[in-house]
């Protein structure tokens with residue numbers, strides 16, 4: 001603790017939590033909750049790869065430079081005074097401001113100033129938290145030189161005075177947050193809260209007060225607007241007449257307001273509201289889902305698995321294209337296009353059904369990566385008569401479901417909706433990335449083959465799930 005200020009030091013490692021949620025950063029610093037540690041294998045993998053990346057940068061910097069590892073803030077100051085080339089694991093402390101910071105490196109410039117530098121797995125330094133972290137080090141050092149980020153794809157990015165406003169905002173908001181002993185009031189955000197270690201602490205309180213942002217589609221500003229219009233709880237919204245609700249930011253037009261009211265009603269009743277007919281294209285459906293590895297260190301994702309479920313959609317109707325390594329990426333892409341041509345020849349009215357925009361976006365990115373935008377199969381896949389069909393669209397357009405998120409798993413796993421369960425309950429897209437990275441590192445052939453079967457099993461369940469969703473929609477809503 002900083003004895004002068006009687007509050008925790010402000011540190012740049014708080015920037016990530018701060019950028020996500022004010023309460024989260026407050027709880028990190030001032031909370032006294034005893035939470036069971038959350039085992040997040042993906043987070044662990046990212047940390048391991050981050051440390052590996054940092055070691056590579058360190059090895060590169062050692063070539064031709066004198067590198068010293070700092071052991072304390074005093075030691076860092078001494079090494080800077082001595083003018084050593086590079087200080088590794090520097091420790092910066094400013095007691096009067098209440099700041100502490102740990103840049104991976106301080107690199108001495110020819111003008112005698114030190115440039116702070118961090119190794120980051122990210123592919124650009126645009127992220128708010130990176131801007132703040134490096135901006136904060138510059139401020140602590142009083143440096144006029146840009147800070148350096150050694151990015152995950154081997155390139156460098158520089159952060160200069162343009163990061164000062166966001167850094168100053170971070171510092172002033174952190175000062176106010178750390179000055180209060182009250183947990184800050186915030187809105188619920190399904191995507192952020194579900195992944196947060198304080199979920200079990202925050203969620204019951206949101207539910208007890210019937211917080212409006214618990215509802216799918218009601219973001220913070222829409223909840224603010226509803227409160228200003230006299231609607232503060234989910235019960236009040238459920239009882240409202242959508243025609244009498246005023247237009248507010250992110251909730252305007254009758255259809256959106258009606259949706260919001262139905263969503264509030266579903267929250268209590270568990271009922272599905274159909275707001276438009278569900279329209280599914282005719283043809284021979286092949287269900288399609290991809291798995292990709294963002295942690296390649298090249299800056300480009302590697303789709304290691306292009307999976308399909310073909311008629312008759314049984315357990316043995318799963319087909320796929322697989323590649324072991326990122327350096328086989330082009331071969332995998334070519335094999336995928338070839339597979340699409342096989343299906344096109346076999347099923348004249350082919351529908352390639354997937355869930356969310358990810359598959360289409362990825363095909364577009366691959367066509368660009370390999371300069372194949374004019375390739376016949378690519379034109380077929382992305383053109384006006386594309387066989388690709390995003391099943392999330394009819395769900396979002398036509399149904400209001402008793403859910404807080406409209407992901408494939410949210411809908412399929414729900415007992416009163418599709419009720420399809422994955423064989424491995426712990427599996428997910430991040431799980432698949434972790435397993436694939438284990439597969440890459442594994443040298444034992446038997447273990448390697450087991451990991452591959454598990455990943456294939458997960459992908460097969462994903463395409464099975466979209467098939468079950470199709471059946472459920474046809475049976476109930478078409």
Ligand code: SF4
Nearest residue numbers: 021024193196199202
């Ligand atoms: S659960 Fe949500 S509201 Fe609570 S700290 Fe985490 S992100 Fe913030």
